Amino acid sequence: MSIADHQPEEFVKIMLEIKDLHASVDGKPILKGLDLTMGPGEVHAIMGPNGSGKSTLSYVIAGRDGYEVTEGSILFNGRDLMEMEPDERAGEGLFLAFQYPVEIPGVSTMNFLKTSLNAIRAYRGEDELDAMEFLKFVREQTATLNITDELLKRAVNVGFSGGEKKRNEVLQMAVLRPSLAVLDETDSGLDVDALKIVGEGVTGLRSPERSMLVITHYQRLLDYVIPDRVHVLADGRIVASGDADLARELEEKGYAGFSKAAA
Amino acid sequence: MAVTQETVQTVQEVEKYKYGFVTDIDTDTAPKGLNEDIIRFISARKEEPQWLLDWRLKAYAHWLTMEEPDWAKVGYPPIDYQDAYYYSAPKSAEDGPESLDDVDPELLATYEKLGIPLHEQEVLAGVKNVAVDAVFDSVSVATTFKETLAAHGVIFCSISEAVKDHPELVKEYLGSVVPYSDNFFATLNCAVFTDGSFVYIPKGVRCPMELSTYFRINAANTGQFERTLIIADEGSYVSYLEGCTAPMRDENQLHAAVVELVAHKDAEIKYSTVQNWYPGDENGVGGIYNFVTKRGACRGDDSKISWTQVETGSAITWKYPSCILQGDRSVGEFYSIAITNNFQQADTGTKMIHLGKDTKSRIISKGISAGKSQATYRGLVKMMPNASGARNYSQCDSLLIGSECGAHTVPYIESRNRSAQVEHEATTSKISDDQLFYCRQRGIGEEEAVALIVNGFCREVLQELPMEFAVEAQKLVGISLEGSVG
Numbered sequence: 250m251s252i253a254d255h256q257p258e259e260f261v262k263i264m265l266e267i268k269d270l271h272a273s274v275d276g277k278p279i280l281k282g283l284d285l286t287m288g289p290g291e292v293h294a295i296m297g298p299n300g301s302g303k304s305t306l307s308y309v310i311a312g313r314d315g316y317e318v319t320e321g322s323i324l325f326n327g328r329d330l331m332e333m334e335p336d337e338r339a340g341e342g343l344f345l346a347f348q349y350p351v352e353i354p355g356v357s358t359m360n361f362l363k364t365s366l367n368a369i370r371a372y373r374g375e376d377e378l379d380a381m382e383f384l385k386f387v388r389e390q391t392a393t394l395n396i397t398d399e400l401l402k403r404a405v406n407v408g409f410s411g412g413e414k415k416r417n418e419v420l421q422m423a424v425l426r427p428s429l430a431v432l433d434e435t436d437s438g439l440d441v442d443a444l445k446i447v448g449e450g451v452t453g454l455r456s457p458e459r460s461m462l463v464i465t466h467y468q469r470l471l472d473y474v475i476p477d478r479v480h481v482l483a484d485g486r487i488v489a490s491g492d493a494d495l496a497r498e499l500e501e502k503g504y505a506g507f508s509k510a511a512a
Numbered sequence: 513m514a515v516t517q518e519t520v521q522t523v524q525e526v527e528k529y530k531y532g533f534v535t536d537i538d539t540d541t542a543p544k545g546l547n548e549d550i551i552r553f554i555s556a557r558k559e560e561p562q563w564l565l566d567w568r569l570k571a572y573a574h575w576l577t578m579e580e581p582d583w584a585k586v587g588y589p590p591i592d593y594q595d596a597y598y599y600s601a602p603k604s605a606e607d608g609p610e611s612l613d614d615v616d617p618e619l620l621a622t623y624e625k626l627g628i629p630l631h632e633q634e635v636l637a638g639v640k641n642v643a644v645d646a647v648f649d650s651v652s653v654a655t656t657f658k659e660t661l662a663a664h665g666v667i668f669c670s671i672s673e674a675v676k677d678h679p680e681l682v683k684e685y686l687g688s689v690v691p692y693s694d695n696f697f698a699t700l701n702c703a704v705f706t707d708g709s710f711v712y713i714p715k716g717v718r719c720p721m722e723l724s725t726y727f728r729i730n731a732a733n734t735g736q737f738e739r740t741l742i743i744a745d746e747g748s749y750v751s752y753l754e755g756c757t758a759p760m761r762d763e764n765q766l767h768a769a770v771v772e773l774v775a776h777k778d779a780e781i782k783y784s785t786v787q788n789w790y791p792g793d794e795n796g797v798g799g800i801y802n803f804v805t806k807r808g809a810c811r812g813d814d815s816k817i818s819w820t821q822v823e824t825g826s827a828i829t830w831k832y833p834s835c836i837l838q839g840d841r842s843v844g845e846f847y848s849i850a851i852t853n854n855f856q857q858a859d860t861g862t863k864m865i866h867l868g869k870d871t872k873s874r875i876i877s878k879g880i881s882a883g884k885s886q887a888t889y890r891g892l893v894k895m896m897p898n899a900s901g902a903r904n905y906s907q908c909d910s911l912l913i914g915s916e917c918g919a920h921t922v923p924y925i926e927s928r929n930r931s932a933q934v935e936h937e938a939t940t941s942k943i944s945d946d947q948l949f950y951c952r953q954r955g956i957g958e959e960e961a962v963a964l965i966v967n968g969f970c971r972e973v974l975q976e977l978p979m980e981f982a983v984e985a986q987k988l989v990g991i992s993l994e995g996s997v998g
């Protein structure tokens with residue numbers, strides 16, 4: 250059930266509207282006519298085989314250099330995303346949890362979080378948080394994610410275990426409070442306990458103002474974060490869409506049938 | 513955002529004192545060129561004793577027999593030593609900037625972001641040649657220092673004053689670490705040095721505050737030759753900070769300073785530099801030639817000298833702060849950040865000369881090159897025959913931004929003692945697109961992201977700086993790399 254479902258037709262807002270998106274990397278077409286529409290507060294899952302273009306879609310939305318949009322459009326809260334730099338998109342409320350979080354040696358996780366939050370607040374014309382306010386705010390978020398102060402002192406993702414890296418992504422999402430979060434395989438590489446922490450962490454961040462695009466291979470994260478819609482991405486297009494049941498079906502039957510359909 | 517706010521505050525504070533600086537203009541001018549008469553002129557103006565004039569003349573005679581060194585990985589057109597002023601007298605008012613409005617806006621913008629050096633722009637408006645400790649903030653700071661410090665027996669004054677008031681100390685130590693015949697630029701400095709700082713910390717005294725001097729190159733066509741001498745007597749401690757800025761000029765200007773440090777038994781000197789001389793414009797026009805000799809002698813057992821430098825300015829930097837580890841168990845440290853952008857060239861590093869037993873040295877060098885710049889780390893570690901049990905650890909990391917710059921590491925190791933250990937590690941890396949994109953996805957603008965990543969890369973060195981300087985240095989790191997990406 251999404252909030253949008255309860256609103257009268259004329260008030261239904263669109264958070265993200267992707268139309269006929271074609272994108273290339275190094276001149277090689279990866280996305281070939283992708284359509285996707287999400288309302289505020291909705292959770293959509295994207296599932297698909299390796300190499301189908303899931304990460305490419307997340308990078309295109311976030312505006313990574315080298316991911317060239319050759320056709321189509323992406324509107325975010327009614328604004329053309331293509332016109333914006335990656336940091337402006339973040340300022341507008343877009344967040345990407347990376348499939349492979351990046352190491353930044355010498356920069357403490359705490360400093361990174363603070364720099365990031367203050368940059369986004371500055372973009373929105375809000376005052377910077379002072380050190381005490383910030384610390385208090387972060388501590389509220391770390392408790393549920395089982396993140397220690399010791400981890401916050403370590404350099405961003407340097408020497409982090411797979412689970413710590415993914416929890417750190419969720420922490421950043423919790424701190425930055427985006428209106429659209431794209432989670433790129435935030436569940437992969439996690440054992441059962443870590444999956445529970447991440448799953449509950451993400452579910453806890455679900456709200457009527459926050460949409461989530463959950464990219465995953467597996468049903469298991471979706472047991473925590475029940476999606477409103479599930480889409481199958483194959484060969485650069487959405488080849489099937491359905492409700493949460495579709496994810497279970499995919500888990501059983503695999504993608505074989507869909508890939509063929511797309512070919 | 514914060515930086516801008518601080519700048520606004522700083523400007524407001526500076527405004528209040530705006531006219532306080534426009535005094536003390538020295539109108540003496542020596543004619544262009546270099547000869548014995550000029551040296552006599554300088555010495556006479558400073559009312560120096562005969563021995564000092566003789567020493568200058570001896571250095572000058574020796575300098576005439578020397579050749580300019582060419583082994584560093586830097587290139588520049590020949591310097592005409594006769595086409596410069598050696599007594600840094602102020603130029604007439606029409607030539608210099610009258611007010612902030614006449615100063616190049618780009619330079620102003622840089623200083624605005626820095627916050628602190630804005631004071632100096634006010635100095636620019638009128639005072640062209642000020643005593644070193646009066647250059648920046650120090651009309652008040654230096655005097656306050658003097659009284660408080662005198663209570664502890666600490667001497668902190670300009671070297672000219674020291675020659676007058678403490679001639680026995682100057683005579684004993686001047687040239688005792690960097691002799692008059694040392695090298696082309698140091699020898700030139702001996703002949704023509706005009707001012708600099710003098711510090712003496714008596715036995716057993718821990719200097720109660722940071723000593724700080726801001727240097728500035730003033731008039732055009734004027735060489736800058738400071739001479740700094742710091743003596744830490746037995747069991748004493750001092751931390752000294754040196755900051756440098758220079759106005760923008762199309763011509764290159766020579767800066768050939770000499771710094772000598774002497775640490776006696778159980779004494780410690782911590783010497784920090786934030787060097788932000790004018791680096792030239794984005795096309796490589798103008799900028800300071802920073803050819804500096806800095807050397808410290810750990811004379812006594814268990815003494816320690818630590819050099820920390822953040823080198824972001826100058827068109828060319830040629831500088832090797834060194835330690836002569838004479839006392840047993842003495843310690844030498846060198847922490848360096850050298851940033852080059854556009855057409856800057858830096859050839860910098862250190863020399864650690866181990867003479868005493870169980871001496872230790874540690875070298876941490878972080879070189880960052882962007883634009884079309886070239887950065888070289890050049891370091892010598894020398895273990896002499898008596899240095900049994902001596903140890904050195906060196907780590908030299910280079911970070912490249914873009915594909916048109918260069919980073920080079922040239923370690924020289926000479927060991928004449930079998931029990932001495934030398935360890936050297938070196939890495940070269942690039943700021944990755946992954947790192948930049950990750951930061952930008954988190955809302956951090958491109959230039960701030962570069963500054964953040966580079967500050968992370970330099971962290972081990974930045975944390976060696978005294979707190980007051982660390983913040984300024986971090987901002988400077990960001991500013992010097994502006995325009996290096998995208």
Ligand SMILES: Nc1ncnc2c1ncn2[C@@H]1O[C@H](COP(=O)(O)OP(=O)(O)O)[C@@H](O)[C@H]1O
Nearest residue numbers: 274275279297298299300301302303304305306
């Ligand atoms: N930087 C790149 N350069 C060249 N090809 C790429 C690059 N990134 C992704 N691809 C290719 O694009 C396709 C989609 O990759 P990706 O979006 O990572 O898929 P998924 O995330 O669904 O596994 C793959 O064929 C992959 O090899």
Ligand SMILES: [Mg+2]
Nearest residue numbers: 303304305348
């Ligand atoms: Mg992927």
